[in-house]
Each structure stands twice: as structure tokens, then as C-alpha cells.
Amino acid sequence: MDHDNRESWLNRVAIGMAPLFAALGVPLPSRVRVAIGFTSRGARGRAIGECWDNRCSGDGHFEIFIRPDLAHDPDAMPAQIAAILARELVHAAVGIPAGHGKAFKRVAVGLGLIGRMTATTPGDAFLSTVAPILAAAGPLPHARLDTGGETTRPKKQATRLLKCECGTCGYTVRTARKWLETAGAPLCPVEGHGSMHHDPLDTDGDDSKP
Numbered sequence: 001m002d003h004d005n006r007e008s009w010l011n012r013v014a015i016g017m018a019p020l021f022a023a024l025g026v027p028l029p030s031r032v033r034v035a036i037g038f039t040s041r042g043a044r045g046r047a048i049g050e051c052w053d054n055r056c057s058g059d060g061h062f063e064i065f066i067r068p069d070l071a072h073d074p075d076a077m078p079a080q081i082a083a084i085l086a087r088e089l090v091h092a093a094v095g096i097p098a099g100h101g102k103a104f105k106r107v108a109v110g111l112g113l114i115g116r117m118t119a120t121t122p123g124d125a126f127l128s129t130v131a132p133i134l135a136a137a138g139p140l141p142h143a144r145l146d147t148g149g150e151t152t153r154p155k156k157q158a159t160r161l162l163k164c165e166c167g168t169c170g171y172t173v174r175t176a177r178k179w180l181e182t183a184g185a186p187l188c189p190v191e192g193h194g195s196m197h198h199d200p201l202d203t204d205g206d207d208s209k210p
Helices: 006-023 077-094 102-111 124-137 177-183
Strands: 032-036 049-052 062-066 161-165 172-176
Touching: 006 032, 006 077, 006 102, 006 124, 032 077, 049 077, 062 077, 077 102, 077 124, 161 177, 172 177
Parallel strands: 032 062
Antiparallel strands: 049 062, 161 172
């Protein structure tokens, strides 16, 4: 089966894993949304997946996000994504307040996830169980996103330092706009020369312009 987008594939895999959860006595909630996207801490965050409680959703869905920049081998990507999906579905099934405690561990281990419960990985049992589900779902329409490339995100701009000059001797310094606004112009270090002069401050207060 071919999918037009990643969400369709993820939902198909989630549906395929539903019987596994039911067999462990924790049916999946009926309202779950899954998407490839950055978690709440953005591209700089470390979480590879995140499940939001259904009480946070305007229409009562558990919202699951799996980050798009995971560096798995393309051939291994579907199984790795499925393992992250399974882990976040465990959170939805046992309830977010359960954290990574006994209820979470029982289901995660039952699915074949191994390792620390805060950072599970797919074990052989999981990979074997999920293989026919992935085969039925078909190719995953996804490739790793390079977060170091070009984006429309505004570039961070350095604060512009404004030039201040002594009208008597020409001594110059540069300082940030906020200091001119809060403390006034600096004094020339030459005795008796007084305050330095500077250009009028912009009315919009933007020092990031060159």
C-alpha cells in the first residue's frame, strides 16, 4: 500500500499495532493523532518522540510527534519509527500520569521494547512482530530532514552598537542602545569634555538593523 503522506503511514501502523495493545489488556484510545514533527523543545531538543495528553487537545485527541531528523539508515527507518510510535502509544494507552513506571514498563516490555524505559529501543521480538505490520503498511514516505540547512526561520541578529563621539576631542566609543536609553550618553574620559554625542535613536527601537 502506498501512502501520500507520512501521517497516513503512521496511522496505518498504529492501527496494525492495536491488537498487540489489546492483548496486553490496554486498548489504544480511540482518538490518537500521529505526525512527523519536532517535539515541544523544537529542533534543539533531545526527545525523539513525544505524546501529549488528550486533555491538551481541543478535541480530546492524544497527540504524538516523532521528530523528522532521525539519522537511521533508510532501510531501518520504518522499523525505528514504528518503535518510537509504539513507545508513545504506550504512554497514550496507560495514561500520561503513569510516566515510565510499572504500568508503562509492563506494556513496553510486552511489545518487545528493550533498554531503559526512558529511552527504549526495538528488541528482536518487537522487530519480528512489527515486520508484517510494516509490510502491510508499505513504504514510508519520509526521508531525514537536515536541520542545518536553509530555512525561513528568522536569523538571529547581533545587537547593533551605536557610535558615541566627543564633540571636543573626537574620542569615540560604541555602546548598546539600551544603555543610552537607561543611563544616557557616556562621558568623555578627558576631564572637562563632558557627555559624548550620538545619532538620534530610532523610534522603533530596533538595534538589529545594520
